[in-house]
Amino acid sequence: MTDGDAASEPLARGAGVALWRQIFGEIEREIASGRYPPGARMPTEEAFKTRFGVNRHTIRRAMEELEAAGLVRVEQGRGTFVAEDVLDYTLGARTRFTEVIRRQNREPGGRIVRLADVEADAAVASALGLARGKPVVLAERLGLVDGRPVLVGTHYFPAARFPRIAEALAADPSITKALAAGGVPDYRRRTTKVTARMPTPEEAALLGQSRTRPVLATETVNTDPDGDPVEAGWGCYAAGRVQIVVET
Incomplete structure (x- = not known):
């Protein structure tokens, strides 16, 4: 029937x-x-x-x-x-999207939604240790698990240090590989802030969810082995599919 x-x-x-x-x-x-x-x-x-x-x-x-x-x-x-199975997304000193997903026997994926050269606003400049208005590369990335969207990430990189990172991300959406190509083979998470909010219309559309359903929002700063910031990121996770787990 x-x-x-x-x-x-x-x-x-x-x-x-x-x-x-x-x-x-x-x-x-x-x-x-x-x-x-x-x-x-x-x-x-x-x-x-x-x-x-x-x-x-x-x-x-x-x-x-x-x-x-x-x-x-x-x-x-x-x-x-x-209801979907809720994914445990672990945040620690060394968080890598692909590794986190594969540890749970799930298939990671991703695609770049937007690449642009922009000027650092106050929040981005503070996170990257730059003067406001300095050039940065913006990369908006959609993270997938088993083909379903779970994360919209907006990432900023200092353009002076990574002049070819947009080209690397256009060829392969892996941020880890792009940073490695720019001379940073390893990086660590310095800070992470987690809040809850309603998604923007664009975020809801990318995640395939209602605008009335909350998302988990994160702010992160990643640094190279010397402690210098290499990436500032703002993430938006589909709360119905992901729960944040903080490693201690």
Whole structure:
């Protein structure tokens, strides 16, 4: 039976088990079996109402219980989605996106969204130890896990030190490789700040999520072995797919 079938699915009426609970159990089994994979959009209330032959209130109660159980998530204006496995993203002195993802037997990926030569504003200049207005290279990168977007990162590099880093990133989106090509084979994270906020329209679109769903925002500064800043980054993580783990 497909989700659009008009025929109702048989329920054990009068068996002493509430109809919403039977529907909850059926959908729970279908999620577990993979009929609705992680991140998939669920059928509408109207489709489930037709499928099971019950009223909207009964369907709504079942969906509320599925949400409370952490099996689905509701995005206002977008619908109901199967909850994804939450990725543990570890922040430590030496954080590398590819390494973090592969340690969890997941497939990392990424692409550069934008490259530009800009002048350092007050925040970027302070992070990189530059005078305000000095030239920096901006790289906006989308981080993927198993093909799904989880991170939008905006990275700034001192242009005087890395005059060819935009060319390196255009050829390969790996920041680690780009810094290595610029003479910094290893770098360390000096500071990280983590906050929560609502995404911008552009961030929500890149992450494939609703603007009403919060994101985890990070501010980081990475330095070379001598302690000189080589990169300042502002990250935006899809909170429904990622949790930040801080190494001590």
